[in-house]
Amino acid sequence: MKYNVRMAPAKKYRVKVRLKIRNRIFRNAGFALSSFAAAAVLAYCCFSAARFAAARFPGHFFAFTFKSLSVEAPSGEISAEISRRLDGKLGGTFSTGEAAEFAAGLKKNYPALSRVEVSRNFISGRVSVRAEAEKVVAKVRLNGGETFYLSENGRLLREYCGVGPEDSFETEIYAGPAAGLGPFAVFLRELKTMTPDFFSRPVRLEYRLPGAEGRSGTSPGSPAPAAPDPRIPRPPDGGYCRLTLENSALVLWGELGFTKSKISRLNEVLGDAARRINGPLKVDFRYFRDGKVFVSKLAGI
Structure with a gap:
């Protein structure tokens, strides 16, 4: 003898979040977004202020103090010339603009150089100059x-x-x-x-x-x-x-x-x-x- 047994469909239960907990989640998410937006605005304002101050008062805002010099050049003549040009800067400030101007001037005087890199270490106060010759x-x-x-x-x-x-x-x-x-x-x-x-x-x-x-x-x-x-x-x-x-x-x-x-x-x-x-x-x-x-x-x- 055959029996037809029909199973009742399983009930789906929807998890209900209590109103108090839901409000707390929304409040925390809103606070996180607000904090992120505020941090972004603050960072932009600081960056803009630093750019303005650096342009208005070059060499005085976050000034780099030139304490020592490191030179890497393809010849003794160029190495001596680099030292001669920068010796007067020791103990004073040395801005990004001055570094770029120095690199451009050295390449102009020595066309056989393919590149001149000038880097500054704010921790040690060292200026490193690297000059490379054309191959x-x-x-x-x-x-x-x-x-x-x-x-x-x-x-x-x-x-x-x-x-x-x-x-x-x-x-x-x-x-x-x-x-x-x-x-x-x-x-x-x-x-x-x-x-x-x-x-x-x-x-x-x-x-x-x-x-x-x-x-x-x-x-x-x-x-x-x-x-x-x-x-x-x-x-x-x-x-x-x-x-x-x-x-x-x-x-x-x-x-x-x-x-x-x-x-x-x-x-x-x-x-x-x-x-x-x-x-x-x-x-x-x-x-x-x-x-x-x-x-x-x-x-x-």
Whole structure:
């Protein structure tokens, strides 16, 4: 015999909060929000007052007392100059504005510095100055005249205050005063690291931009390098780059790219052509992007 038993649905009980407890919860929450808002307003007022006082009375509000100096610089000359400029400040106040003005003035007098940081320790009263020199790639001759240092970002520096670069070959640049040499600096840095990989080591690198002053350094009567094929993408700067090796071979490098691949192909070409061609060689990489390399006797240019 089957029985149908229906269970009564479970009753849901709603927890009722006593009116007194509920009011206390609301009161505590309101007090917390009011306290937070008041703290925020007070902090803003204090900050605004401090800014106003610092601007109205520079060097007197929360003044920093200059008690000692710490210097980190790339050369003894710059370190001595920093000490000389700040010695008169010892024992007095040294504001944020004065620190910024000092850093800007030092960079102006020493363009070879990439950055100057001035920090103050309010507990010890110590001022720390850290000056960093631009990283340079090589020493270069500009337009056959003055010697400059080429930095990693393409800047030409008349003087350098750090440890000078080791140059295994000469570099000549023919460019205007405002030339963008960033891409060439990147290429030159890479090329210098790969110098040991050459079949015959480089002894001279020439790089020229359109409209540059000065001669290209070729012997009198030598024709200029042939214009690149318009079908082949030219270097971003539109100039030319050529490399002279220790065995008197001349390499027309073409665009500033494929450095590792070009060195590998150059070694193969020099080893093979030296057995078939007498005398110095000319290797043309201007059409390397198309997979073409032209080799001939140097006397033909």
